[in-house]
Amino acid sequence: MSSEEQSTSYARALDHAEEMLGFRLERFLEPTPGEPENASDFKRIATTHAFDDAWPRTTHLDTRTRALVSVATVASLGIAEPLRGQIRIALRQGVTKEEIVEAFIQIAVYAGVARAFDGYSIAAQVFAEQDDAS
Incomplete structure (x- = not known):
């Protein structure tokens, strides 16, 4: 290139x-x-x-779904700042707060409760930012 x-x-x-x-x-x-x-x-x-x-790449996976997958992946890895960005992206792509909470339920099962709680604390901060901006 x-x-x-x-x-x-x-x-x-x-x-x-x-x-x-x-x-x-x-x-x-x-x-x-x-x-x-x-x-x-x-x-x-x-x-x-x-x-x-x-x-x-939206042919097989739309941006909204890709955003939710990205939230789950980054949260499972436990990487705080990218998680904040991925949650913002997901919300801007139409993923609901409730769907993000459901993702954290799955994260708790497959990546661990402590990891899920750690990531969810960031989600709660982003949710509050969104409410403050409204």
């Missing part, structure tokens, strides 16, 4: 992420002190892979 194609794909990914999240990702992707030069490559590749390769 040429650098021009990479740049175009990255721009599409950033635009798609904004559509899904409601804000631009660039502030999270800026270099921080001490990062090596290739850190920007990692951030570009990961962002492009998620938001220009995976999320737009």
Whole structure:
């Protein structure tokens, strides 16, 4: 892939992420002190892979379902900040709070109650943010 194609794909990914999240990702992707030069490559590749390769695939799995699967996956892994983003995406894609709670019931069964409670505390924070914004 040429650098021009990479740049175009990255721009599409950033635009798609904004559509899904409601804000631009660039502030999270800026270099921080001490990062090596290739850190920007990692951030570009990961962002492009998620938001220009995976999320737009709607032929067999719609975006709403993909969002709920992403909540369950990230919650099961116990990764807090991406979980916050995935819950925001899910809510913006029409997943209800009740459906997210049901996902956490499944997470409790298959990934563990402690992991589910930990993730659900983040969901409750996002739900409160949504209520405050309304």
